[in-house]
Amino acid sequence: MNRYFFYNFILVSFINLMLYVPHILMADRYRGAVQSLIIGAVIGTILLYLYTGALARYPGKGLPEILKMHLPKWISNSLISFFTFMWLYATSLAIIAFAIMINRFFNPDVHVSLILAMLVLACGYAATRSSLTVMFVIEIGLIVNAPIILFVLFKAGSNPHLNWDAIRVIANYVTKAPTLASTAAASFIFTGYINMSLFNRLMPPNSRFRHRWIYPLMGFVILLITFFVPIGIHGTETVGNYIYIWSITADSLLMQYGFIERVLFLFLIVYLNLTLVFTMSGWHQAMEFVKSMISNHKPEIDSEKTPLSNYVIVGVFIALTFVYLLLTNEKLNMLISTYWLIFRMFVEILLVIGIFILSRRRPRSA
């Protein structure tokens, strides 16, 4: 059942565009972003190997159960509430960014909070479903959308206006020392393994994470494309002018023979789907984490009836997302997002190493 891990990994690495990762990398393009890509990839790979290795020892158990096994209740609860916040934040940020983007490209007349309302209701409905359902939705969402993303990437790569010189110029800045922000941004692409914190509950006892070398490879390719293709298309200087750099990149591509001429629309619809799937999975995980903090709660992976607590918790998430939209603007959003990415990297390093140590102390047979 390796493919379910693969889906989670790919989902997160595709969704990096929604969390301003390319923009953060572009901002540092003369100041060590290239080396950050490499270091971020190394960090991501190490963490991925450690975490999957650790989780394979706990089949059918999510992060809350593992923490509860080893740590006193108050520590595990405070850690879990912390992770809840982390995931909630990332996913809400993505959905808000997309609501703003829809407002900008598709429906300029509709108020952004109305669009957000539509999006969060759909995500809220999806997030309240059972873990198994969420997993199936992730699978279908990726199988339907990934080919189109690959097509867009192919279009971008085969574009005759792609300027290899610009790419070479930036690549030559590889000697500059990496920055913290761009390293964190680059390592985000590999962070799909952290989704297994919850979805490890679904894994059967005899499952193993096989072909792990694929993930760093794919992650690195995605990272390189994310970073270099916009540079090749826009040039070394202009590329820093845009926030949604990939939307603009997609907009500079043309499908000569299709109904739809501008790749932008295809790109936006596909990313809308991916963002919905990502937000659903993030909220679902946050919701399950909150539920696991209630004492004597039994984790369920496929309950027949949706418990009321699901609706209540996700309702709170929706309200928080709205409050966040009202309180912030895009500029602030981006700033916070940068700090969040850095913060996330350190938290993940601690978490993964912690869980790894815990798992080694546990006898294998148990």
Place this chain on the structure above:
Amino acid sequence: MNERIRLMFAEAVDMKLEELSNGEMTIQVAYIAPMCEEKMIADFIFVPFAKREQPYREQLRTIVEYKVADDVAKWRDLLLRGNALIEADGIVYSLYAARIICNESPQTQVESAIQGPQLALSEDLTKSLNLIRSMYQSADLSVEEHTIGSVSKTPIMVVFDQRRVDPTILDNVRTKITTIHVEMVNAAGELDKLLIGKRKHLFPTVLITERPDRISKAIAKGKVVILMKSSMFAIILPATFFDFMHAVEDHYEAFWMTRFLIFLRYTSILLTITLPALYISIVSYNPELFRVQLAFSIAGSRSAVPYPSFIEVFIMLFMIETLIEASIRLPRYIGSTATTVGGLILGQAAQQAGLVSSIMIIVTSVVAIANFVIPVSSLSFAVRFLKYPLIIIAIFFGISGVAVGVFVYITYLCNLRSFGKPYFRIFGRLQPTEGDIGQVKLK
């Protein structure tokens, strides 16, 4: 005996209560004439009793067709199911002599296949079982009988392969069947609703079919089949969404062509659901989505239409839905006239009168035709509804609304379970050979 039976039943002329005597012994015979094969009753009871070639008492004892029915409480059921009751020497025997009126070895009509088996299930349970057994000749085929409905007392048969069936599904089915409390069940569709237990559902989660080849294939896959008396349709469960998109002929024809057909079906289901909503969102929100020539020709064809696009869509969809409904319900001879009048004349006239654009007529026809491509009619029916919520959301949010709506549909589908098995799961097996996700029972 006859006195008791007379008390049990309402006054009915077709109730035959006879007393015969041939000098040697006296017997009482009771049966409901229309329910029984009169020839069989004559051959088994009246003739041998009168001829006295062999003592009738002995016949009653030796021939297995006569079963002792000493429980008075069961008499009523026995008679109602077409048994004759015979009392001789104080012992009551029953003889099964039912005459079942059914369509004689019918042809498949609902799900036709060009090169598949042409025989459909019969309304008679034994004939249906005959078809299934002859197609699935295995000693593992298990058949259980149950009765449903406190008044209709409809016999149903649960058929499965005892070695391949998933025991959890079987338990689930058995408990469901024993807990159903209704008075009447007449059609497989009714039973299907009772089995699912949910009153409001968008999609069919059990497959209703008349094809014995589909049934035998399902049994081989470890599914459970429910046959029902006086219905030529069987219920297959659990079913997945993909079963509904799959025609039996996909197994019989050339590989690549059938793959192409399957692809065609998925494309058309997508079109029939989203096209009206996309029309609204493109005309009213994002004409820039299409290349400029196409956008102009769409706008040009709408130039005579005086109202917003969604009203146009509602007019045309109302027309096409009434047309489809009319041609299904009308007798076959008038049906084709309705289609001609509606499809050709009305569509053309509506466009020329400037009520709708010509593009909208194309959209409507694509929606209708694409809907008919779905091979199983229950899904085709369910899908007909799905476009309306999308239209509503497209009116307010345009194309992003449609994408969100499709996402919600997919989530809904993924959330459905057919007897505990996932309904909408790509690459999932009913009985996986290796460990599958979600198999762990959490403590």
